Amino acid sequence: MTRSLLGLGVLALASMALALALGSVNVAPADLWQVIQGEGSTLHRTLLLDLRLPRTLAAFGTGGLLAVAGALMQVLLRNPLADPYVLGLSGGAAVGALLAMLAGMGTLIISGSAFAGAMLATVLVFGLAHGTGSWTPSRLLLTGVVVAAGWGAVITLMLAITPSYKLPGMLYWLMGDVSYARSPWPAVVVLAVSVVLIMPLARNLNVLARGPMQAAALGVAVRPLEWTIYVVASLLTATAVTTAGSIGFVGLIVPHMLRLILGNDQRIILPASALAGGTLLVLADTLARTVIAPEQLPVGVITALLGVPTFLYLLHRSR
Amino acid sequence: MTALNARDLIINVPGRLDSSPLNMSIEPGQVWGVLGPNGAGKTTLLHTLAGLLPARSGQVKLNDTPIKALKRRDIAKQLGLVFQERQDSFPATVMETALIGRHPWLSPWAGEQGEDQHRAEQALATLDVHHLSGRLLNTLSGGERQRVAIATLMTQNPNIWLLDEPTNHLDLHHQVKVMSLLRDQACAGKTVFMCLHDLNLAARWCTHVLLLYTNGEACWGPVENMLVPEALERLYDQRLITLQSNGLTVFVPAP
Amino acid sequence: MVSCWLNFRFALGFLIAILVHPISASEMQRCAEDDTGKKLCLSAAAQRIITLSPGATELVFAAGAGDKVIAVVNYSDYPPAALTLPSVGSHTRVDMEALMALQPDLVVTWVTGNPPAQVELLQELGISTFAIEPRTFEGVSSVIERLSTLAGTEAEGFAEAERFRSGIATLTAQYRDVDPVPVFYQVWEKPLMTVNNEHLIGKVLKLCGGVNVFGDMQRLIPRISAEVVLQADPDAILTGSVDGISDDQLDEWKKYAGLTAVEKNNLFFVPASPISRPSPRLLDAIQTVCEKLGKARERL
Numbered sequence: 045m046t047r048s049l050l051g052l053g054v055l056a057l058a059s060m061a062l063a064l065a066l067g068s069v070n071v072a073p074a075d076l077w078q079v080i081q082g083e084g085s086t087l088h089r090t091l092l093l094d095l096r097l098p099r100t101l102a103a104f105g106t107g108g109l110l111a112v113a114g115a116l117m118q119v120l121l122r123n124p125l126a127d128p129y130v131l132g133l134s135g136g137a138a139v140g141a142l143l144a145m146l147a148g149m150g151t152l153i154i155s156g157s158a159f160a161g162a163m164l165a166t167v168l169v170f171g172l173a174h175g176t177g178s179w180t181p182s183r184l185l186l187t188g189v190v191v192a193a194g195w196g197a198v199i200t201l202m203l204a205i206t207p208s209y210k211l212p213g214m215l216y217w218l219m220g221d222v223s224y225a226r227s228p229w230p231a232v233v234v235l236a237v238s239v240v241l242i243m244p245l246a247r248n249l250n251v252l253a254r255g256p257m258q259a260a261a262l263g264v265a266v267r268p269l270e271w272t273i274y275v276v277a278s279l280l281t282a283t284a285v286t287t288a289g290s291i292g293f294v295g296l297i298v299p300h301m302l303r304l305i306l307g308n309d310q311r312i313i314l315p316a317s318a319l320a321g322g323t324l325l326v327l328a329d330t331l332a333r334t335v336i337a338p339e340q341l342p343v344g345v346i347t348a349l350l351g352v353p354t355f356l357y358l359l360h361r362s363r
Numbered sequence: 364m365t366a367l368n369a370r371d372l373i374i375n376v377p378g379r380l381d382s383s384p385l386n387m388s389i390e391p392g393q394v395w396g397v398l399g400p401n402g403a404g405k406t407t408l409l410h411t412l413a414g415l416l417p418a419r420s421g422q423v424k425l426n427d428t429p430i431k432a433l434k435r436r437d438i439a440k441q442l443g444l445v446f447q448e449r450q451d452s453f454p455a456t457v458m459e460t461a462l463i464g465r466h467p468w469l470s471p472w473a474g475e476q477g478e479d480q481h482r483a484e485q486a487l488a489t490l491d492v493h494h495l496s497g498r499l500l501n502t503l504s505g506g507e508r509q510r511v512a513i514a515t516l517m518t519q520n521p522n523i524w525l526l527d528e529p530t531n532h533l534d535l536h537h538q539v540k541v542m543s544l545l546r547d548q549a550c551a552g553k554t555v556f557m558c559l560h561d562l563n564l565a566a567r568w569c570t571h572v573l574l575l576y577t578n579g580e581a582c583w584g585p586v587e588n589m590l591v592p593e594a595l596e597r598l599y600d601q602r603l604i605t606l607q608s609n610g611l612t613v614f615v616p617a618p
Numbered sequence: 619m620v621s622c623w624l625n626f627r628f629a630l631g632f633l634i635a636i637l638v639h640p641i642s643a644s645e646m647q648r649c650a651e652d653d654t655g656k657k658l659c660l661s662a663a664a665q666r667i668i669t670l671s672p673g674a675t676e677l678v679f680a681a682g683a684g685d686k687v688i689a690v691v692n693y694s695d696y697p698p699a700a701l702t703l704p705s706v707g708s709h710t711r712v713d714m715e716a717l718m719a720l721q722p723d724l725v726v727t728w729v730t731g732n733p734p735a736q737v738e739l740l741q742e743l744g745i746s747t748f749a750i751e752p753r754t755f756e757g758v759s760s761v762i763e764r765l766s767t768l769a770g771t772e773a774e775g776f777a778e779a780e781r782f783r784s785g786i787a788t789l790t791a792q793y794r795d796v797d798p799v800p801v802f803y804q805v806w807e808k809p810l811m812t813v814n815n816e817h818l819i820g821k822v823l824k825l826c827g828g829v830n831v832f833g834d835m836q837r838l839i840p841r842i843s844a845e846v847v848l849q850a851d852p853d854a855i856l857t858g859s860v861d862g863i864s865d866d867q868l869d870e871w872k873k874y875a876g877l878t879a880v881e882k883n884n885l886f887f888v889p890a891s892p893i894s895r896p897s898p899r900l901l902d903a904i905q906t907v908c909e910k911l912g913k914a915r916e917r918l
Contacts, residue, residue: 067715068713068715068716068719069715069716069718069719087718087719087721090718090743091715091718091719094742094743095714095715095718095743096715118453119453122450122453124453150734150738151734151735151738204841207837207838207839208811208839209730209731209839210730212710212731213710213733213734216710216711216733221711223711223714223735223736224733224735224736226735226738243472244471244472245471247466247469247471248466248471250455250459250463251463251466253453253455254449254450254463255446255449255450257410257415257446258444258446258449258450260415260435261413261415261439261442261443261444261446262439262443262463262464262466262467262519263435263436263437263438263439263440263466263467264435264436264466265434265435265436266435303453307455307456307459308453308454308455308459309455309459311474333713333715337707337713337715337716338704338705338706338707338713338716339692339707339708339711339713340707340708340711340712340713
């Protein structure tokens, strides 16, 4: 099965290479090669190293974060319909970001505010679900869905009262846009570190998928594991949303697609999700910025357009 | 010697105000059958003995240590469970399911080794499901899934086997096969403790029996002492006819 | 004798200064402060300008630097020459690569219109950016002058700014003593939006003797309900439309026969573009609005 991971790794690198080679400005392969070697014209260097490279890395990091978070949420809630946003994380982040935009803050504060909002949402849902001490996935899910709806209402309110000229900025943040990422490093680093840290827990997750009683009977400390997964998934989602706004679809569909091909072993699904999610978003972002250039499309639309037929095809093939 | 001990144990059945405290020692080599009508608390008892549910009062001891004080992983090396109901939201293959049984024995970074694989294969073969190794669990029949569950327990290979109605969904042939497997395991030094809905299985295969009444009463002991028609009739609120044949005692509901 | 010599020296110095000035002008730093208070200095007149909003496009052309504009964004439709220029995307999503490939030496941005993240990225990449957003008539003149300084087209720019100033002065004088007309300017129908007196449109209304019934509201572009309009009962209702052609945007008000503006048939359309952009075309907008309010006055 490491063959599949290797294959996905190659695919990931290929997609990143493609992203670096393509853009609204044509850069010939010879010029690309020059830049890689450390030479090349200033324009080409700027295009490749200051524009395309950070954007590609940000797209890969964000896509990977969302896909892994989605996989973790699905195991935690034992529900294939779960995605990273189902517990209201993106709602909290959005409220944080929009508040900062309303106050006219700079991009750094907007990002920080988004992250704080996401973490607040995590704590809120966890605290509410904890309630009487019995913390079941369905209780968590229900609490999360209701709180997410609450955030949605707050966002709608904010959009309604904000001065008109601030609206476009807010709407674009809500749609998700990799081009607004200030730096790719938080996303990439958090992704790498998190995947490494949760790999030892992967088999425990396989056991957990059998059910909490069954998992306990097989030696899994269920409550601590569930808390850990929840915190890690929240951190991954918060980082993704802070980097590029709320990009939908990746977190729900990528783990599913991988399960259809690779089975249910979390030891494979988790790293595969990181690679495949990153690849999907890199390809989607490349399309979004080139297909009708200079018009720039929102990347969330492209991920859906790419992901839906792929998923349906895989589903059909697996019958 | 491994033993499971219940000391003044009162299990927590919601709505039941008082029950007899259970005081029993479940030893290696014994095959225990728990009999009782629906709602008597058989499954609750099993889960309590496994340390998965808290008791209302009293103690469960595993090898003379209170089970509450032990880590789940250590418990899982000594004690394994076959549940009556199973969850299937993310189905795995039959082989993967059986291999899960090795989990308590593997360190987080270790993958399954050849020996683990071998154990799983043997267990699957013993339960007649080896030919289904590559199939997804949710494509199997109820009986096949039941046998995979038992194979998982066998792969786990703990000293104490707890089973909740292990013969559910099984055809006659496999019922007999599973019950003799359990008896063989007991003879080899394991401790077997299971809930049964069919008192004839208890009569034929068990060495000890525990009767759980709906009102919380309980009595236990060696099988020959326990299978008294009056007690059984009271247990199931059903008149029985006792039949003897070939040295076997069989109970049949009276018309 | 001495005064003659001094005069001569003064004249000579002046002559030298004049002769020297144009030569070193191109070597002098061109500095201007943008509308966020940031000072931008260019070592030479900008030759490759990209504008990131339709308003900025108009103002750069007004400054006389139209032939130095190499790219615009969507909806840069005035002056007509701008329609032939390539676009680098929309003002909220700029195609950075296309922009960088054109190698501009000055990018004119809109203070509230462009996403801060993209403007910051431009600055990080070493591009000179100049943010504008005039809020007053004088602001329009000033921005034209500042843009022309950066572009080295002071002659045309300052002249245009002065033309605008005197145009405003003339119109102000012309309409100083007219009777006030309570007026409601509808910016958008659904949701219902208007302007306060801080907004340029509010200032246009004021110049023409209109009394904006919502002039004292806090927000620049408040969102209001039909009820408060009915309560304020303006004598005239104005809205912007394409080329000033009547469309259905004011039809809702016709339901309220009791509204003074409806009774007196004082529902007017003005061309949307000139009144909505802070550019020299405001003079045309003012003419139109004053004319309409004049009609309104007659009918009252």
